[in-house]
Amino acid sequence: MKGSNSIGDLSRFAQLRQSNALLKARLALLSKEAASGLKSDVPAALGGNMGRLAHVQSRLALLESYDRNASLLQSEQDGLQAALTGVGDIVSARGAQMLAAPTLSGIAVDALCGQAMQDFGTVVRMLNTQIGGRFVLSGTAVTTAPLSQPDDILDLARAQVSGLSDPAGISAAIDAWFASDAPTGFAAQAFHGTSLPTSAGVSPDTTITQDVNALDPAFRTTLKGLVLGALAGDPGLGLSSASKAALLGQAGQRLVQGSTLITQLQAELGMKQEIVQQAVSRNTAETSALSIARSDMLSADPYETASALAQTQTSLQNLYALTARLSQLSLTDYIK
Structure with missing residues (x-):
């Protein structure tokens, strides 16, 4: 049973690391948008249609x-x-x-x-x-x-x-x-x-x-x-x-x-x-x-960016808490 638990733990930790990396990347992107006021991924924001820009x-x-x-x-x-x-x-x-x-x-x-x-x-x-x-x-x-x-x-x-x-x-x-x-x-x-x-x-x-x-x-x-x-x-x-x-x-x-x-x-x-x-x-x-038209295409909405940034920070904090809890549980299972 311990072997089965170890495999499950490894899978969960791998998923947590992946989620952690994704959240950190999104946090960095949103922080950049908040600082510059510009969208970081312009092609994505324009739906891939760069012709008008x-x-x-x-x-x-x-x-x-x-x-x-x-x-x-x-x-x-x-x-x-x-x-x-x-x-x-x-x-x-x-x-x-x-x-x-x-x-x-x-x-x-x-x-x-x-x-x-x-x-x-x-x-x-x-x-x-x-x-x-x-x-x-x-x-x-x-x-x-x-x-x-x-x-x-x-x-x-x-x-x-x-x-x-x-x-x-x-x-x-x-x-x-x-x-x-x-x-x-x-x-x-x-x-x-x-x-x-x-x-x-x-x-x-x-x-x-x-x-x-x-x-x-x-x-x-x-x-x-x-x-x-x-x-x-x-x-x-x-x-x-x-x-x-x-x-x-x-x-x-x-x-x-x-x-x-x-x-x-x-x-x-x-x-x-x-x-x-x-x-x-x-x-x-x-x-x-x-210039106004270009700004509309390139500028990040301050309210949306701030809300997404706060949400991402909360998700990252929750992920850290979950990771810490699972680490403690895994150690307890191992001792048993």
């Missing part, structure tokens, strides 16, 4: 990439808008002053020529603005400044008017140089970007194209106005005070035109900024909804 996570990753694009684009748009504002402020103020040049004294005319020289350098630097290491007016050549240095451009402009002394002739020569796309024109000699537009997807249904570069008519018109103003005071041309004033008047006409064109660019850019902001808002709303 995969779709949600893929969509969230896509939206994240769109948000990165939008963030970079917004920074570039803000930087470009700031540059346009700076250029526009200079051009609108200087245009009116230059138009009035024929009524100014010789000293005032010379001062205005000097101011045009300074403004030209400032505007070129603004057009060479870069955001995050990318030049925003270079087309696809984002690592290259779109325009040559101000002094270099002025040297090129001086070469176009060498030997000229008539304000009308000087204006015509500078107009032709800025308008020309020939190898000897402004575009080939002073522009180092490309005319190819850049584009970026900022939402599943929105792509923004940036097709403005430093060769835009607004900038060419503005630059040639400031170049004419700077050349008016150039000692190499040796213009009389009256000719300087006349050339400044020509420059003022171009700056007034440039101011209008820059305002149009600002408005167009503002519309694109609004489109990007609307796309970001849509992305945010969809991301929020998808």
Whole structure:
């Protein structure tokens, strides 16, 4: 009989060890869920259907990439808008002053020529603005400044008017140089970007194209106005005070035109900024909804987890008590 009892005891203890291992494993799993708030066995929780979760996570990753694009684009748009504002402020103020040049004294005319020289350098630097290491007016050549240095451009402009002394002739020569796309024109000699537009997807249904570069008519018109103003005071041309004033008047006409064109660019850019902001808002709303859906699939219910954890702990304690009792009974049977 003792042999039979021993076999029965071994069987019971084997079952108890198995139950103990299962309860410990479940306790560890529930403890992990309680700590992380996430289901430990996602496939089981989803009934083996992982397709919806995969779709949600893929969509969230896509939206994240769109948000990165939008963030970079917004920074570039803000930087470009700031540059346009700076250029526009200079051009609108200087245009009116230059138009009035024929009524100014010789000293005032010379001062205005000097101011045009300074403004030209400032505007070129603004057009060479870069955001995050990318030049925003270079087309696809984002690592290259779109325009040559101000002094270099002025040297090129001086070469176009060498030997000229008539304000009308000087204006015509500078107009032709800025308008020309020939190898000897402004575009080939002073522009180092490309005319190819850049584009970026900022939402599943929105792509923004940036097709403005430093060769835009607004900038060419503005630059040639400031170049004419700077050349008016150039000692190499040796213009009389009256000719300087006349050339400044020509420059003022171009700056007034440039101011209008820059305002149009600002408005167009503002519309694109609004489109990007609307796309970001849509992305945010969809991301929020998808995140909630993913949370519903992955999150463990705190109440259910706590209840199951307490139940498992109780079962494990009962198992320990039963094991101890059976051990005592088995020893008693053996002694008998």
